[in-house]
Amino acid sequence: MRIAVIGPGAVGGTLAAWLSQAHEVTLCARTAFDRLQVETPEGPLVATPTVLTDPAAAAPVDWVLVTTKTYDAAGSAAWLAGLVGPQTRVAVLQNGVEHVERFTPWLPAERITPAVVDIPAERTAPGVIRQRRMGWIKVPDGQAGQAFVDLFAHAPIDVATTEDFATVAWSKLALNCAGAVNALTLKPAGVAHRDDIAAIMRDLVAECVAVGRAQGADLPDDLPRQVIAGYRAGPADGVNSLHADRQAGRPMEIDARNGVIVRKGAVHGVATPVNAMVVALLEAAGA
Numbered sequence: 186m187r188i189a190v191i192g193p194g195a196v197g198g199t200l201a202a203w204l205s206q207a208h209e210v211t212l213c214a215r216t217a218f219d220r221l222q223v224e225t226p227e228g229p230l231v232a233t234p235t236v237l238t239d240p241a242a243a244a245p246v247d248w249v250l251v252t253t254k255t256y257d258a259a260g261s262a263a264w265l266a267g268l269v270g271p272q273t274r275v276a277v278l279q280n281g282v283e284h285v286e287r288f289t290p291w292l293p294a295e296r297i298t299p300a301v302v303d304i305p306a307e308r309t310a311p312g313v314i315r316q317r318r319m320g321w322i323k324v325p326d327g328q329a330g331q332a333f334v335d336l337f338a339h340a341p342i343d344v345a346t347t348e349d350f351a352t353v354a355w356s357k358l359a360l361n362c363a364g365a366v367n368a369l370t371l372k373p374a375g376v377a378h379r380d381d382i383a384a385i386m387r388d389l390v391a392e393c394v395a396v397g398r399a400q401g402a403d404l405p406d407d408l409p410r411q412v413i414a415g416y417r418a419g420p421a422d423g424v425n426s427l428h429a430d431r432q433a434g435r436p437m438e439i440d441a442r443n444g445v446i447v448r449k450g451a452v453h454g455v456a457t458p459v460n461a462m463v464v465a466l467l468e469a470a471g472a
C-alpha cells in the first residue's frame with residue numbers, strides 16, 4: 186500500500202516507522218528530516234521513507250493518515266489536494282471526538298475514517314521519537330475501518346474496529362478533559378493527589394459524561410472516579426500534551442479537549458460551567 190502520513194511527529198512518526206516495514210510510506214512534514222528513529226518497546230526501529238515538505242510535490246496514495254495536532258488542521262489540509270485521488274481513504278488520528286467534522290471543509294465525510302489513538306509517544310527532535318507503550322488504535326466497524334486495521338497486520342500495535350466508536354472516543358475525552366488542570370497549574374499529573382484539584386477534575390469529567398451520553402456514548406456513572414484514580418495511580422511526573430504545549434508556548438488543543446464539551450453541551454442543553462471556565466482561562470493564558 187502507498188501511505189502518506191501528514192504530520193510525522195510523535196504519533197505519526199511512530200506509526201510511519203512501523204508501517205514502513207511493510208508499505209511504501211511518504212512523510213508530509215513541516216520540518217524536514219532524513220530518517221525516522223523510533224525507540225519502541227521492542228527496541229529501536231529505523232526507517233527512511235520519502236520526506237516531502239512541499240504540498241505541491243504530493244501525489245495520490247491509497248491511504249492518508251493525518252496525525253497533526255487538532256489546531257493544525259487547516260495546514261494539514263493543504264496536503265490533501267495532491268494526496269487524495271478517487272480511491273484514496275483518509276484516516277484522522279487526533280484527540281477529541283470531532284475527527285470527521287474537523288475535515289469536512291475539505292473532504293466528504295464518507296471518505297474519512299476517524300481513529301482514537303492511545304499510543305504514548307514523544308518526539309525529542311524531528312524524526313527522533315520514543316514510543317513508551319505499544320498501545321492501541323480504534324476505528325469504527327465497516328469496510329474502511331477493516332482496511333485500516335489491515336494496514337497494521339504486520340505490526341505489534343493493537344489496531345481494531347469497534348461497534349461503538351462514540352463510546353471509545355468520549356471515554357478518551359473524559360480522560361483528556363481532566364488534564365486541563367495540569368495546563369492551568371503547570372504542574373504534572375501528581376497534582377491530582379490534591380483533593381481540591383481532584384474535585385475540579387471530577388466536575389470536568391462529570392460534565393463530559395453528561396454531554397457524551399447526550400451524544401449517544403455509553404459512559405459509566407463512576408467514570409469521574411475512575412479517571413481521578415487513574416491520574417493518581419500513574420507517574421506523578423507525567424506531563425500531558427496540553428500542559429507541554431502551554432509550557433512550550435505553542436497553541437493548545439483546548440477546543441478539541443474541553444471546548445467541544447461546552448459546544449456540544451450547548452446543543453443538548455447540558456450545563457458545562459467548569460469546562461467553560463477552564464477554556465476561558467487557558468485561552469486567556471495562551472493569548
Ligand SMILES: NC(=O)c1ccc[n+]([C@@H]2O[C@H](COP(=O)([O-])OP(=O)(O)OC[C@H]3O[C@@H](n4cnc5c(N)ncnc54)[C@H](OP(=O)(O)O)[C@@H]3O)[C@@H](O)[C@H]2O)c1
Pocket residue numbers: 191192193194195196197213214215216252253254255257259260261278279280302303304305306307308311426438
Ligand atoms: N503524543 C502522544 O502520546 C499522543 C497520544 C495519543 C493521541 N495523541 C494525539 O495525536 C495527535 C498528534 O499528536 P502528536 O503528539 O503526535 O503531535 P506532534 O508530536 O506535535 O506532531 C505533530 C506533527 O505535525 C506536524 N505538522 C504541523 N503542521 C503541519 C503541516 N501543515 N504539514 C505537515 N506537518 C505538520 C508538526 O511539524 P513540526 O515538526 O514542524 O512541529 C509535527 O511533526 C494530537 O491530536 C494528539 O492529541 C498524541
